[in-house]
Structure formats: C-alpha cells, structure tokens
Amino acid sequence: MLKTPELLAPAGNMESLIAAVENGADAVYLGIKDFSARAYAGNFTIEEFREALDFAHLRGVKVYVTVNTLIKDTEMKMALELMYTLDELGTDAIIVQDMGLLTLAREMVPTLPVHASTQMTIHNTEGVLLLKEMGVKRVVLARELSLDEIKTIKAETGAEIEAFVHGALCICYSGQCLMSSLIGGRSGNRGYCAQPCRKQYRLLKNGLEVKTEGSYLLSPKDLNTSGILPELITAGIDSFKIEGRMKRPEYVAGVVSIYRRLIDRFAEDPDNYFVTEEESTQLEQLFNREFTNGYFKGDPAGELMSRERPHNQGIVVGKVSGYNQKRSSILIELSGELEVGDGIGFEGYREAGTVIRGMYINNMPIKDAGKNDIISVNFEQALKSGTIVYRTLDDSLMKGLQQSFSSPSPIRKIPVSISLKAHTGEKMELSVSDNENNSSKIISDYVVEKSQKRPTTAEDVEKQLSKTGNTVFEPADIRIDIPEDAFIPIKELNNARTEAISELEKLRMEKYRRQPYIRPVTDNAPAAEEEKEEHEPVTSEERTMLSVSVNNPKSLTSAIKGGADIVYLDSDGKNIESEEWCSAITFAAEKEIPLYLHTPVIVKDAEMDKLRDRIALAKKLGFAGIVVANTGVFRMTMGSAVSGMKIVTDSSMNVFNRHTLEFLTEKGADTVTLSAEMNLGQITKIAKYGNCEYIVHGGVQVMESEHCLIGGILGDTEDCGSHCKSGKFEIVDEKGYEFLVQTDSDCRTHIYNSRELCLLEEVPQLIKAGLSRIRIDARTMKSEHVGKATRAYKDGIDSHFSQNKKQAWESSDISEYHTRGHYHRGVL
Structure with a gap:
C-alpha cells in the first residue's frame, strides 16, 4: 500500500501558519x-513561536524550524541556546544547512530531530548515507534531481526524503550561489539573497551581443507538479514541500488547499x-512565472526558463484595444473575467x-465584466494596442481564501469520543479522548440526584456534550x-465538558514538550570568549604552501614553473592519459610537485562510477590527493x-566555522578550504583548529546550474546544438558588468564573478592568520598568465618568510580589474 506523503507548507508569519493549518x-x-x-x-520571535507551536500541535500539525544558514563561530553559542529552547518547547525538527551546527546539534541536543536543508546541496546516495550516519532524520534533496534519481536514493538509503513540489525555483544549485553575496554583500547562504537571478542580462558571444527572446536570462519558471503528483507519490517521496515563506497568507491557503485535495483524491x-x-486556474492565478515540472521528468532544457517576465504573470484576460487621452483611460477587450478590486498587468510593461x-462600459460604471466585453479603466500611461492584459490579482478569490484563516471558528476539527457516566448517588465522570491516545477525565464534585420532576434524558446530555463551540474538537462518538430517573443540571454538564476539553487541549500541546538539558560546558560547546569579534594574528611556524587549480596541461606546466608547491588538476572528463597531459604530469613528478585530482561540485549517482575510475x-x-x-x-x-x-x-563545502572544520578533519580531510564568504577576522579564528586553505586569486564561481544556459537560449527543444x-x-x-559563462562536459553551467579575486597584497596578513595553504584558482585564466600570477604569490610568500619584507609585486601587475571579495567586509 502506498504511503500518503506529508504536505509541508511555508509559514512566513502567524497568518500564513494559520492559513496552512486550516x-x-x-x-x-x-x-x-x-x-x-x-x-x-x-x-517569529520565541514568544510568537511558542504560540504558533501550540496552535499547530493542538491541531495535530508538525512544526519544523529553519536554522538553515551558515553559522559564524561568534554565533554558535546563540545557535546552541536556540536549539535547546526549540527542543524544550517540542519542535518537531530543525532544518539545517551548516555541517558544524549539525554535528553540534546531534551531540548536544540529541533529542531534537534534524532535517538536512536543500542548502546542503545533497544530490547523491553517498551524501544521504553520510547524513544518515550522522543522525539526520530527513534530507531535503536538491531540486535538480529526476524522479528516477530520487527513487534510487530512496531505495539505496531508506532515508526520509523531502522534495519541493510547488513554487519558485533557483537557477543555481541551492547552497552554491555566491552571486548576491559578491555583488552586494547579501549572502544567500546567510538568508539575505537579493535575487540577482530575477534581473535583466544581455548575452555576449565573443564580445558581440546575441539577440535573445526576453532579457531575464537567469529566471526560471515556477514549479507546479499538480499534473504529475501520482508519479511523485509512487517514487516514495515522504514529504511534499511548498515553497513560499515570502508569499502572502492567501497564497499559502490556496496552494495548500489544492494540494491537500489532490493528495487525498489520489x-x-x-x-x-x-x-x-x-x-x-487557481494555482496559475495565485502566482506564476509560467509553470514547469522542473527536473522531475528529466532535463527540461529551455522550457525551464521564464525569460520574458520574472514576476507574477497572472492569467490572460484580454488585450488593450485603445486609449482615451482625454479621459486618461485604456480600453480592454476581454477574453476572461474582471471585477472591481482585481489587479491587472501588461505584457512588455514591467512596472x-x-x-x-x-x-465602465459605454461610460456606465459596472462591477464586473466578462468575455467579449470592452471595458474602460482609468490608467494614465498610454499603452500600445494589442498589448496582452493579465489579471495579476483576483480580488474575489483572495477574499474567499482570507475567510479560511480569519474566521474565529476553527475550520480544521479533531474528532473526539466523549463518554459520560452519571449514576444516581455518585459523582459524575466525563472523559474525552482523541485518536492519538490522548484522554482527559473529569470527576465532578456534583453528586447525581434522583429527578424530582423531569429526569435528564440521554438526548439532553448528548445535546450539551455536543456543544464544543469554537474549540478544535468535534464529537465523533x-x-x-x-x-432513567437521574437529574443533572445543564450547568454541571457544561462545566464538566469545558473542563475536560480544556484538559485535552493541554495534553495535546504539552505532550510535545521535552525535558530541559543541563547546559554542559565541554570542549565541543561554543566558548564564551568566541563572542569577541577582535582577533589576534597568529604567526605560522610552518611555511604556508601555494596551491594552484588548473584545467589544462599548459597551465599545469606554467604553475609549476611559476613556483607552485601543489597543483590541483581539473580534467573535466578529459583523458589525462593523453600525450600532452602525460607530459605535463611527468614534468610535475620530475619537479616533485604533488598533484591532486579536482572532483566536481555536482556528481550524481549515474556519474559516481566514472568518478571512481578517474x-x-x-x-x-x-x-x-583528491580535492572533494x-x-x-x-x-x-x-x-x-x-x-x-x-x-x-573544496570551498563549495561551505566551511564557515571550526565545528565544520573539525568534523571534516576527524572524518579524514587533510586540509579544508574555507568558505569564500569569510573575512580575515573569521579566517584567523578558525585557522588554529586545523589545516586551512583559502582561495586568494582567480575567477570565483558565483553559480553552478544543472541548466545549460547557452544551449537553452540558442538551441531548440530537440537539440541544444552544442552552441x-x-x-x-x-x-x-x-x-x-560582465560575468563569464562556461559549460562543462556534463552540460552544467558555471558562471563566474565579473571581477577576478586578487589578494596579492594581503598575503602577509593571510600567512599571519595561520593558513596552511593559499590557493590560486587559475581555471578561468589563460595558461600564459598562470605562471606570472603564481610567481607573484610565490614571491609574496617567500618575502614574508625571508628577511626581505619588501613586496615585489602589486595586484595591478597580475589583475587589471579585480576585487578583494569578502576579505575585509565578510557577509551579514
């Protein structure tokens, strides 16, 4: 028998939570x-959350709390305190991105269930198995997986799987986007994404502009799986997640109610x-940038994207047929329905x-109009005839949805069984129980008397006990x-019913509470002094090594000649046994320069055997060695x-605190590359806990996408054409600003920052910070430039460790347009 999946809804505030629950x-x-x-x-504040938790738990609804950002060391103590509080209150699970926070949660608050966020970029069986071994209860998989891939992961791991089924999509793998961070300091990994993917871009090929259909080149359509919902259920997905914590409560009410019906219908x-x-139609009306099934049915190619409109499109209801300059009004020929209070937008007019x-029709005011009507609407801007008109807001729909969460009487009811024992000469006993083994029993002070006039009948009792009013309970039995001769005053029946129901409410809410932990002070608990922002430089006793990432034989040779201590080799599926590669590898061996194999950020299950062979x-x-x-x-x-x-x-592992560093080191990592979003102060704090590397130069990848951007724009639906x-x-x-776009051998898109990272003049401070290695990522650099950049950094290291402290090179010598990234500012 198929298991019915959990329907998981977003709640950006209390109104949305009520809308979801009801x-x-x-x-x-x-x-x-x-x-x-x-x-x-x-x-939510903690007090607001306590109220929300009780509201949901009373109605049998679970609550998961998102703690799904990267955590600074200075925040870890506060995060731990939050987890203690959430556990005591009875939170059903926390959703986590940060690996360090995850390890701390499992060690310090083991009774608090943990779900792995989609921000962890989990997309293969091995990743799920590692999290399962760490005690993770559920994994929110990357949105880029097909149903077949999800089935494989489910079969191989047996883990609980959660997947998004409706709402906005990111073009980049979640957890791998640095675009908002590097452009404006608003990090998606810290919860402050400015959505640069919804902005306008032009495409250049060899420096010349390419005409595109629409200018929103990074804006995907919205996910809508209502049509393929049976396939998602049979794939074994345990939880269907609706995106939308930034959406209004009416949206939550409408989408949740439809998916509830669809799941139950199936x-x-x-x-x-x-x-x-x-x-x-209602799903389309509530919000859409057009709809897609995403990757569930395979690669949607260009059909994934909504390049002409990055905001809510609404539903087509007509077209502009004229403009009345005198009255400042437009004429609209309707193909659908409009009412006063509805919102409208126009194709090609973003604002x-x-x-x-x-x-109005013929200058007469009207409240509503339908197909073939020609209406006049006040509007100051003249619009081109033929412009498509969209209904972006359906006022009647919104008002109807509001009633589902604004009514004082609960819509969602809990069936209960009520039992009354009232024998003459004895105290009255009333019990109320639900279908979750919760039961309250009231023994009243009232002793049942014999009737002097009219006895109380079973019908009289049932009538009073059925009056559960505005409570969430509904008598089922x-x-x-x-x-036959007993008499019970109505007041006594009502009081007993009210008291029993109140007790049952408390039981349903308080059964989730957990015993508070005694806050331990251990080596693994965040120390109080870590709250200090100031830092003392640490002088490294060992010489800092220079590593260079390359992706071709010429760059490999150039890096070695420039003075690289270690070279990371990214072959991107190329045959490293070719004559040219073998020659460069042999050269490295002769110079006794260690080589490490770069592995991709994304390796799906079908690609894992190929990687093992490499x-x-x-x-x-x-x-x-290997760069993982x-x-x-x-x-x-x-x-x-x-x-x-x-x-x-590698840096894509998002190491942001010492707990993540220590976990990876304990599991076998020799060296850990720190997050590109860390500043010098944070680097200095973490470097004393293990071998740390930091990328100091090169093209910083700001996005990695399963979508082939170039093929999607220039190819057709049948063939990308290898453009x-x-x-x-x-x-x-x-x-x-120009952002380099490259496509790898697996047709994934890589987008790089518009400015090259260059920290050449900061080398002395980075060495003092205690880094074991600094790295040049030369994979976007011309091979002839790699040697020069390597030599500049090598000289910088050598000058620091020698008596000659003079800096031989300046940043402008090796990088015309550059940025220091987050070296100084960090992220919020």
Whole structure:
C-alpha cells in the first residue's frame, strides 16, 4: 500500500501558519528571527513561536524550524541556546544547512530531530548515507534531481526524503550561489539573497551581443507538479514541500488547499486521478512565472526558463484595444473575467499595473465584466494596442481564501469520543479522548440526584456534550451511561465538558514538550570568549604552501614553473592519459610537485562510477590527493579505494566555522578550504583548529546550474546544438558588468564573478592568520598568465618568510580589474 506523503507548507508569519493549518497542511516550516534562510520573511520571535507551536500541535500539525544558514563561530553559542529552547518547547525538527551546527546539534541536543536543508546541496546516495550516519532524520534533496534519481536514493538509503513540489525555483544549485553575496554583500547562504537571478542580462558571444527572446536570462519558471503528483507519490517521496515563506497568507491557503485535495483524491482512487480546470486556474492565478515540472521528468532544457517576465504573470484576460487621452483611460477587450478590486498587468510593461478601482462600459460604471466585453479603466500611461492584459490579482478569490484563516471558528476539527457516566448517588465522570491516545477525565464534585420532576434524558446530555463551540474538537462518538430517573443540571454538564476539553487541549500541546538539558560546558560547546569579534594574528611556524587549480596541461606546466608547491588538476572528463597531459604530469613528478585530482561540485549517482575510475587512474599515475567538492564524494573518498591519497575539501563545502572544520578533519580531510564568504577576522579564528586553505586569486564561481544556459537560449527543444562550444560567452548585467559563462562536459553551467579575486597584497596578513595553504584558482585564466600570477604569490610568500619584507609585486601587475571579495567586509 502506498504511503500518503506529508504536505509541508511555508509559514512566513502567524497568518500564513494559520492559513496552512486550516487548509490541510500536515506540517509547516518557519523561521525564527535569527538563522533563517528567508531573513526577509516575517519570521517569529520565541514568544510568537511558542504560540504558533501550540496552535499547530493542538491541531495535530508538525512544526519544523529553519536554522538553515551558515553559522559564524561568534554565533554558535546563540545557535546552541536556540536549539535547546526549540527542543524544550517540542519542535518537531530543525532544518539545517551548516555541517558544524549539525554535528553540534546531534551531540548536544540529541533529542531534537534534524532535517538536512536543500542548502546542503545533497544530490547523491553517498551524501544521504553520510547524513544518515550522522543522525539526520530527513534530507531535503536538491531540486535538480529526476524522479528516477530520487527513487534510487530512496531505495539505496531508506532515508526520509523531502522534495519541493510547488513554487519558485533557483537557477543555481541551492547552497552554491555566491552571486548576491559578491555583488552586494547579501549572502544567500546567510538568508539575505537579493535575487540577482530575477534581473535583466544581455548575452555576449565573443564580445558581440546575441539577440535573445526576453532579457531575464537567469529566471526560471515556477514549479507546479499538480499534473504529475501520482508519479511523485509512487517514487516514495515522504514529504511534499511548498515553497513560499515570502508569499502572502492567501497564497499559502490556496496552494495548500489544492494540494491537500489532490493528495487525498489520489489516495482515494489512484487509477482515476485528475486535476480540475478550476484547480489549475487557481494555482496559475495565485502566482506564476509560467509553470514547469522542473527536473522531475528529466532535463527540461529551455522550457525551464521564464525569460520574458520574472514576476507574477497572472492569467490572460484580454488585450488593450485603445486609449482615451482625454479621459486618461485604456480600453480592454476581454477574453476572461474582471471585477472591481482585481489587479491587472501588461505584457512588455514591467512596472505598469494597477488595481481596478472602477471600470465602465459605454461610460456606465459596472462591477464586473466578462468575455467579449470592452471595458474602460482609468490608467494614465498610454499603452500600445494589442498589448496582452493579465489579471495579476483576483480580488474575489483572495477574499474567499482570507475567510479560511480569519474566521474565529476553527475550520480544521479533531474528532473526539466523549463518554459520560452519571449514576444516581455518585459523582459524575466525563472523559474525552482523541485518536492519538490522548484522554482527559473529569470527576465532578456534583453528586447525581434522583429527578424530582423531569429526569435528564440521554438526548439532553448528548445535546450539551455536543456543544464544543469554537474549540478544535468535534464529537465523533458520544457514549452515555445514565439511569432513567437521574437529574443533572445543564450547568454541571457544561462545566464538566469545558473542563475536560480544556484538559485535552493541554495534553495535546504539552505532550510535545521535552525535558530541559543541563547546559554542559565541554570542549565541543561554543566558548564564551568566541563572542569577541577582535582577533589576534597568529604567526605560522610552518611555511604556508601555494596551491594552484588548473584545467589544462599548459597551465599545469606554467604553475609549476611559476613556483607552485601543489597543483590541483581539473580534467573535466578529459583523458589525462593523453600525450600532452602525460607530459605535463611527468614534468610535475620530475619537479616533485604533488598533484591532486579536482572532483566536481555536482556528481550524481549515474556519474559516481566514472568518478571512481578517474580517482583510480589518478592514484595509478601517482597523484598525491583528491580535492572533494560535495558531501557524497567526501563519504566515498573516506573508503579504502583512495587509501594513501590525501583529501582536501573544496570551498563549495561551505566551511564557515571550526565545528565544520573539525568534523571534516576527524572524518579524514587533510586540509579544508574555507568558505569564500569569510573575512580575515573569521579566517584567523578558525585557522588554529586545523589545516586551512583559502582561495586568494582567480575567477570565483558565483553559480553552478544543472541548466545549460547557452544551449537553452540558442538551441531548440530537440537539440541544444552544442552552441556552448562555439565561442566565449558572457552575460552582462544592468550596470554593464560582465560575468563569464562556461559549460562543462556534463552540460552544467558555471558562471563566474565579473571581477577576478586578487589578494596579492594581503598575503602577509593571510600567512599571519595561520593558513596552511593559499590557493590560486587559475581555471578561468589563460595558461600564459598562470605562471606570472603564481610567481607573484610565490614571491609574496617567500618575502614574508625571508628577511626581505619588501613586496615585489602589486595586484595591478597580475589583475587589471579585480576585487578583494569578502576579505575585509565578510557577509551579514
């Protein structure tokens, strides 16, 4: 028998939580004021959360709290205190991104269930297995997985799987986007994403602009799986997650109520599943940038994107047929329905739109109009005839949805059984129980008397006991044991009922509470002094090494000649046994320069065997180690297959605090590359806890996408045409900044920052901070430039460790347009 999935709804504030609960959600997810990946949502204070938790638990709805941001060392103590509080209050689970916070949670608050956020970029079986071994209860998989891939992960791991089924999509793998962070300091990994993917861009090929259909080149459509919901259920997904903590409560009410009906409809009759036209239209009306099934059915290619409109499109209701200059009004020929109070927008006019305060036919005011009507609406801007008109807000729909969460009488009811025993000469006993084994029993002070006039009948009792009023309870079964001659005053029945129901309410809420922990002070608990922001430089006793990442034989040779101590080799599927590669590898061996094999950020299950073969080949060729870029590959490399090879974890692992560093080191990492979002002060704090590397120069990847951007724009639905291999591509933002776009051998898109990172003049401070290695990422650099950049940094290191402290090079010598990234400012 198929298991019905949990329906999980967003709650950006209390109104949205009520909307979700009253419309059929099985669980809600929400953020506390700190550590939430939607920092701009309303979120909850602890007192507000306590109220929200009780509201949901009373109604049998679970509550998950998002603590899904990267955590600074200075915040870890506060995060731990928050987890203690959430555990004591009875939170059903926390959703976590930070690996360090995860390890701390499992060690210090083991009774608090943990779910792994989609921000962890978990996309393969090995990644899920590692999290399961760490005690993670549920994994929110990357949105880029197909149903077949999800089925494989579910079958191989047995883990609880959560997946997004409706709402906004990110173009970048969640947890791997630095675009908002590097452009404006608003980090998506810290909950402050400014959504640069919804901005306008131009495409350049070899420096020349390419005409595109629409200018929102990074803006995906919205996910809508209502049509394929049976396939998601049969794939074994445990929880269906609706995106939308930034959306209004009416949106939450509408989407949740439809998915509730659809799940129940399938459960009742799997062979005759359907989605009504009204349901489809309502989902479209509530919010859409057009809809897509995402990656569930395979790669959607260009069909994934909504390049012409990055905001809510609404529903087409007509077209502009004229403009009355004298009256400052537009004429609209309707193909759908409009009412006063509705909102409208216009195709091609991004900022244009209005709420209809009045509309007219033949100068006569009307409240509503339908198909073929030609209406006049006040609007100051003249619009081109033929412009498509969208209804972006349906006022009647919104008002109807508001009633579902604004009514003082609860809509969602809990069935209860009520039992009364009232024997003459004895105290009255009343019990109320639910279907979750909660039961309250009241023995009243009132002693049942014999009737002097009219006895109290069973019908009289049932009538009073049925009056549960504005409580969440609804009698499903009433059993009455009362003799024919008994008399019970109505007041006594009402008091007993009220007291029993009140007691049952308390039981339903308080059963989730957990015993508070005695706050231990251990080596693993965050220390109080870590709250201090100031830092003391640490002088490294060992010489700081210079590593260089390259992706071709010429760059490998140039890096070695420039003075690299270690070289990381990214072959991107190329044959490293070719003559040219072998020659460069031999040169490295002759110079006794260790080589490490770069592994990709994304390695799906179908690609894992190919990667194992590449690692085996690298070991055979004498490589000293592996650079690991995702959780799954990290677990795989912990095995005997790479025995003797050192492991370096890459910056994509988002190491932001010492707890993550220590976890990775304990699991076998020799060196850990720190997050690109850390500043010097944070680097100095963490470097004393293990071997740390920091990327100091090169093209910083700001996005990695499963979507082939170039193929999607220039190819067709049947064939991408391999356009990505036909030249150099860049996207240009509204301020004129150019971002390099590359496509790898697996057709994934990589976008790089508009400015090259260059910290050459900061080398002395980085050495003092205690870094074991600094790295040049030369994979976007021309091979002839790699040697020069390497030599500049090598000289910088040498001058620091010699008596000659003079800096031989300046940043401008090796990088014309550069940035210091987050070295000084860090992120919020």
